[in-house]
Amino acid sequence: MIRSFASRPKSLAGTILSYNHTDVVFAEYGPYWRDTRKMCQLQFFTPKRMEASKHIRIEEAYLMLKSIRHECEGGGAVDIHSHVYGLTRSIMARMVLKKKYFASDSKEAINFEEIVTEHEHLLGVINLGDFIPYIGWLDIQGYKRQMKALRKRLDSFLDRIIREHLDKKLDVSTDASLDFIDVLLSTGSINDHYEHLSVDNIKAVVFNMLAAGTETSAVTIEWALSEILLNPWIQQKAQHELDNVVGRDRKVEEADLPQLKYLQSIVKETFRLHPSTPFLVPHESTEAVQVAGYDIPAKTRLLVNVWAIGRDPSTWERALEFYPERFLSSNIDVRGQDFELLPFGTGRRGCPGLSMGLTTVQLGLAVLLQSFEWSIPSSQKLDMSEEFGLTLPKAFPLRAIAVPRLSDYLY
Numbered sequence: 001m002i003r004s005f006a007s008r009p010k011s012l013a014g015t016i017l018s019y020n021h022t023d024v025v026f027a028e029y030g031p032y033w034r035d036t037r038k039m040c041q042l043q044f045f046t047p048k049r050m051e052a053s054k055h056i057r058i059e060e061a062y063l064m065l066k067s068i069r070h071e072c073e074g075g076g077a078v079d080i081h082s083h084v085y086g087l088t089r090s091i092m093a094r095m096v097l098k099k100k101y102f103a104s105d106s107k108e109a110i111n112f113e114e115i116v117t118e119h120e121h122l123l124g125v126i127n128l129g130d131f132i133p134y135i136g137w138l139d140i141q142g143y144k145r146q147m148k149a150l151r152k153r154l155d156s157f158l159d160r161i162i163r164e165h166l167d168k169k170l171d172v173s174t175d176a177s178l179d180f181i182d183v184l185l186s187t188g189s190i191n192d193h194y195e196h197l198s199v200d201n202i203k204a205v206v207f208n209m210l211a212a213g214t215e216t217s218a219v220t221i222e223w224a225l226s227e228i229l230l231n232p233w234i235q236q237k238a239q240h241e242l243d244n245v246v247g248r249d250r251k252v253e254e255a256d257l258p259q260l261k262y263l264q265s266i267v268k269e270t271f272r273l274h275p276s277t278p279f280l281v282p283h284e285s286t287e288a289v290q291v292a293g294y295d296i297p298a299k300t301r302l303l304v305n306v307w308a309i310g311r312d313p314s315t316w317e318r319a320l321e322f323y324p325e326r327f328l329s330s331n332i333d334v335r336g337q338d339f340e341l342l343p344f345g346t347g348r349r350g351c352p353g354l355s356m357g358l359t360t361v362q363l364g365l366a367v368l369l370q371s372f373e374w375s376i377p378s379s380q381k382l383d384m385s386e387e388f389g390l391t392l393p394k395a396f397p398l399r400a401i402a403v404p405r406l407s408d409y410l411y
């Protein structure tokens, strides 16, 4: 995204739910955003950090398999939505908080998922007060009330986590087990512009990291598997590739992903038809600019409809068909260089978690396809309706029949 559009508009949701726009996603363009984004980048996204966190992703992916293996024993449909959400939630919690914060199905895990789901929904709503400020106080749509109630839940969830850290009384100069919150609590030493981040700033950034990586990756795996269930030959081709590259004597690992070209194409095709953030995050211009001959004033809100771009018949042949083969003979990628496929955005505000998100989605899907034969329960029709918000989850969580295809000792 060109520099003039690198800011974010202010909104009621950003004020209430992003702690006055002090997370990374909704922060206005400037030094605060630059520093916090850099901090996150150093903490999570450098190639070294990605390599160091590899074991977390793989352990959690194999735990998911084990638990699906257990659930499918009765022969009933497996709750895919819960499993993939559990996978991405656990990965992010272990990366951000350096511990297994969410035991599966624990109250804490369910509470977190509910908060994230509502958070993404309310950040995506069109709140009339943002566009016609003088009627904002009326709260005609009731969103302000909902946001305030959610903020209370969010505060109590994050207060608990931060209190645990403050109680630990770590020596930040020597302790090797420091996690992201410990680092944020000691920002004086690593931040150029701010002596200290306030507790609200820390809450905003921490929740950002936990939530941004959880929802986006989980919904993408769920959409991918849904499309595969509707197109069984795609499952056969992907499994054939997994058998050739990995075999059936061991489980797929991150190191196998670059060789799994068909699987990568399935993921790209999923991003094309079901981008997890369909309008990206709203951008705002910082100055008056000309775009394609049009004068655009400063403070213009820009929504990029990547959902429609991905379905545009003038760009894509058989645009509405799920057809991963299209990417086998094309160099189009999701990394922000090819404007016809921008699920992670591009430019300064493009997603810093791209590599982590992409790896998590590819790995999650690879383990699911290698380990189980998937089908739709005979009594059901697969509903592909979307739920509108900042992200685009399935309106109806996916359930499917899983039949193990590896030897028992591998689960």
Ligand code: HEM
Binding pocket: 001, 024, 025, 026, 037, 040, 044, 208, 209, 210, 212, 213, 214, 216, 217, 220, 276, 277, 280, 281, 282, 283, 343, 344, 345, 346, 348, 349, 350, 351, 352, 353, 354, 356, 357, 358, 361
């Ligand atoms: C499949 C996975 C993911 C997808 C599809 C995705 C997509 C996106 C998109 C579309 C944006 C907005 C880009 C724009 O407005 O131009 C974004 C921003 C962001 N994402 Fe991701 N994301 C994913 C995973 C992650 C992960 C794993 C993290 C962190 C742990 C993360 C953290 C962020 C942050 C902090 C921003 C805000 C960047 C800024 O405004 O400067 N994302 N992501």
